[in-house]
Amino acid sequence: MHAFSSEKRREGKKIGLVPTMGFLHEGHLSLVDKAKEFSDVVVVSIFVNPTQFAPNEDFSQYPRDEERDKKLLSEKGVDAIFFPQADEIYGPGYQTYVDVTEITKKQEGEFRPTHFKGVTTIVSILFNCVMPDFAVFGQKDAQQASVIKRMVKDLKFNINIIIAPIVREADGLAKSSRNIYLSEKERKDALILSSSLRYAEQMILAGERNVNAIIMEMTKQIAKVDTAHIDYVRIVEIDSFHEDKNLASGKEYYILIACKIGNTRLIDNQLVKVISEKDLAI
Ligand code: PAF
Secondary structure, three states: OHHHHHHHHHOOOOEEEEEEOOOOOHHHHHHHHHHHHHOOEEEEEEOOOHHHOOOOOOOOOOOOOHHHHHHHHHHHOOOEEEOOOHHHHOOOOOOOOOOOOOOOOOOHHHHOOOHHHHHHHHHHHHHHHHOOOEEEEEHHHHHHHHHHHHHHHHOOOOOEEEEEOOOEOOOOOEOOHHHHHOOHHHHHHOHHHHHHHHHHHHHHHOOOOEHHHHHHHHHHHHHOOOOEEEEEEEEEEOOOOOOOOEOOOOOEEEEEEEEEEOOEEEEEEEEEEOOOHHHHHO
């Protein structure tokens, strides 16, 4: 990987990296398109990273289909697939971790306390292997994207982080490799995530600024779905992931949901910009 990237850099080419865990869907392919906008050479990494899964999570069941992934990526015209094996990444005696300490504590961090340390560690390793100029992450994992931006800033990686929008199914469900776990009924029930987000967005656009009122309304709607079990519904400022009591004009927020549908844990979010009362009146 170093030899490939060094040669491309010597040729003056800009390298874009799309880190993935494979089992690719249109969401991942949209990240490839975004990487192509910014770079001359696109590298996609595929690595189901064991350190970001807790022992009780779905590492061993996580869906994998290497042949299909390779076919999709060659049809997309990516320049290289970086496909390391677990023992090449975490060889014998491995003991180095990267930990972003604050914005990892809440939201996903409350439910998956070891997750982000695994993510920032593998992403640092991938950055060092691929040596990209750009790296593209999906807004679907909004907290992950903000954590990585923080890490890049703090550790002075010379890499631009690009966040690409969420890709949804026609009925609104955010694309995710984990959607494959849903039964037919659960697939329908899962629409409560996107519909409650849209409802919350409408409340904010109509002038609601009280975070509790919005969260209570969303919670009420989700509670009507018998297979749904909420981990959290929160509204956070997009860079710090700080939770304010009231939304402030001019600021951007993510409305976040993490919710189990049956046994499948899904996350989704909606970015909203709060416009001022004055602009609302126009
Ligand atoms: O978003 C993902 O698929 C993973 O967390 C990532 C960034 C590839 C790291 O393993």
